[in-house]
Amino acid sequence: xxxxxxxxxxxxxxxxxxxxxxxxxxxxxxxxxxxxxxxxxxxxxxxxxxxxxxxxxxxxxxxxxxxxxxxxxxxxxxxxxxxxxxxxxxxxxxxxxxxxxxxxxxxxxxxxxxxxxxxxxxxxxxxxxxxxxxxxxxxxxxxxxxxxxxxxxxxxxxxxxxxxxxxxxxxxxxxxxxxxxxxxxxxxxxxxxxxxxxxxxxxxxxxxxxxxxxxxxxxxxxxxxxxxxxxxxxxxxxxxxxxxxxxxxxxxxxxxxxxxxxxxxxxxxxxxxxxxxxxxxxxxxxxxxxxxxxxxxxxxxxxxxxxxxxxxxxxxxxxxxxxxxxxxxxxxxxxxxxxxxxxxxxxxxxxxxxxxxxxxxxxxxxxxxxxxxxxxxxxxxxxxxxxxxxxxxx
Numbered sequence: 001x002x003x004x005x006x007x008x009x010x011x012x013x014x015x016x017x018x019x020x021x022x023x024x025x026x027x028x029x030x031x032x033x034x035x036x037x038x039x040x041x042x043x044x045x046x047x048x049x050x051x052x053x054x055x056x057x058x059x060x061x062x063x064x065x066x067x068x069x070x071x072x073x074x075x076x077x078x079x080x081x082x083x084x085x086x087x088x089x090x091x092x093x094x095x096x097x098x099x100x101x102x103x104x105x106x107x108x109x110x111x112x113x114x115x116x117x118x119x120x121x122x123x124x125x126x127x128x129x130x131x132x133x134x135x136x137x138x139x140x141x142x143x144x145x146x147x148x149x150x151x152x153x154x155x156x157x158x159x160x161x162x163x164x165x166x167x168x169x170x171x172x173x174x175x176x177x178x179x180x181x182x183x184x185x186x187x188x189x190x191x192x193x194x195x196x197x198x199x200x201x202x203x204x205x206x207x208x209x210x211x212x213x214x215x216x217x218x219x220x221x222x223x224x225x226x227x228x229x230x231x232x233x234x235x236x237x238x239x240x241x242x243x244x245x246x247x248x249x250x251x252x253x254x255x256x257x258x259x260x261x262x263x264x265x266x267x268x269x270x271x272x273x274x275x276x277x278x279x280x281x282x283x284x285x286x287x288x289x290x291x292x293x294x295x296x297x298x299x300x301x302x303x304x305x306x307x308x309x310x311x312x313x314x315x316x317x318x319x320x321x322x323x324x325x326x327x328x329x330x331x332x333x334x335x336x337x338x339x340x341x342x343x344x345x346x347x348x349x350x351x352x353x354x355x356x357x358x359x360x361x362x363x364x365x366x367x368x369x370x371x372x373x374x375x376x377x378x379x380x381x382x383x384x385x386x387x388x389x390x391x392x393x394x
Contacts, residue, residue: 004119007178008112009132011071011170014078015105018163019047019226020143023248024241025156026230032156035091038356041227045352046095048223050102052345055110059338060195062111063188066180067118072171074107079167086160101163108170109345110338117326117333118181125326127267129259129319144245151241188332198332202339208325210384214279214377215321216344218314221286221373223348225251225307228359228366235361237300247304254308258315271320276381278316283371283378285310290371298363306367310374317377 022029030040054074061070081101088094116128150159188194202208229251233244266274289306292298322340329336355369 004115005128005132007173008115010173011075011108011178012112012132014075014163014166014170015051015108017143017166018078018082018101018105019044020248021147021150021163022156022159023226023230024144024148024245025151025159027234028151028156028241029091029094033088033091033094037231037361038359039091041352041356041359043091043095043098044223044227045349045356046099047102047105048345048349048352050099051106051109052342052349054103054106055338055341055345057338058107058110059114059335059341060188062114062182062338063332063335066182066184066187067111067115068174068178068180070107071111071174071178074104074111075167075171075174076104077101078104078108079164079171080104082160082164082167086157086164104167106341106345110341113322113326113337113341114333115181117330117337125323127264129323142249144248145242148241148245195335198335199339201332202329202336205328206384208329208336208340210380211275211321211325212340212343213347214275214381215318215325215340216347217373217377217380218282218317218321219344220348220351221282221370222255222311222314223352224355224359224366224369224373227352227356228361228369231359231361232303232363232366233300236363239300247300250304251307251311254310254312255315255318258312259319261316265316266320271324274316275320275324278313278320279378279381281313282310282317283374285313286367286371286374290368293364293367298367303363303367307370310370 026040027037029035029043030037033040058070058074061073078101081097081099081104084097084100085094088097112132116125116132120128146162147159150162229248230241230244233239233247234241239247285306289303289310292302292306325340326333326336351369351373355365358365358369
């Protein structure tokens with residue numbers, strides 16, 4: 001399990017690296033390309049939207065052709081997008097190449113989930129998901145720092161050159177280290193009728209949809225933080241790109257630390273109970289942080305500390321809702337993973353678009369939007385999932 005977790009984790013980290021590594025450069029990119037903060041944030045939105053939509057393609061492909069082919073295609077597309085972004089002459093061109101990156105990076109989100117489902121379910125799957133997140137945790141803790149170093153030594157364009165090198169390394173890792181986990185006999189032809197049938201079945205399943213969207217609002221909160229944090233930390237609090245990277249890494253510690261506890265806690269208390277505690281805790285902590293910010297006390301230490309605590313609960317929510325949503329759909333794991341991932345990414349991208357006009361480089365709009373995401377997830381859980389007894393009390 002450990003070897004599989006490392007391989008999947010390293011490949012899954014490529015997509016987050018494409019997000020986190022260039023975050024310290026967002027203010028610099030805005031100045032260099034003569035674009036507004038909102039326009040530069042749209043380069044993130046373009047990535048997220050492509051990342052979400054493309055998962056609808058890779059899921060059925062993974063069920064029909066096996067897991068390795070779509071991963072290879074995705075990495076090649078990601079490499080092309082990285083090369084194009086490095087030479088973008090305008091913020092519009094940068095957003096376009098980021099869209100291409102997202103089209104490729106989507107494979108690295110949806111297919112590893114299906115690989116996990118090929119091998120494990122329930123608590124074991126949660127443990128493997130948590131182990132993968134331990135590897136992925138390198139990204140938000142080290143990627144901004146690595147990006148700051150690259151920016152200081154060369155410039156923001158070279159960040160995308162590094163991503164190109166990383167994608168090539170991942171292609172080699174996939175080719176020589178990852179075995180195929182879906183046998184030819186278990187593959188489902190990629191015909192439109194069964195794909196639509198599987199999607200219809202999932203869309204009509206209140207458990208799948210409810211858990212997916214609860215996780216989706218949690219992901220959306222993190223996307224809002226990603227889009228706004230560099231401007232908040234550098235403009236309002238006056239931090240350098242390196243200082244921002246350190247604070248960003250601290251904020252991520254709570255999320256990934258808690259995700260590592262999800263497997264053991266799920267085995268001891270049950271995954272459903274863990275989801276309940278995580279959703280409730282995240283809503284409460286973000287609401288408290290928003291109230292403090294609205295009262296005028298959103299200092300650097302308050303924002304960083306409050307987000308660490310809130311993200312600890314979020315770290316429990318994301319892996320457990322993923323596992324529970326896929327548990328009853330092993331026969332269409334690729335479609336379920338792709339549809340669920342698409343809905344979550346599109347939710348995150350839409351939230352950035354809706355919140356963008358209000359994100360003014362200060363902390364209060366950011367934390368209020370994050371709290372809104374927590375409230376939406378909390379409301380959905382307790383009004384839709386609990387009444388249907390889909391998450392029973394132990």
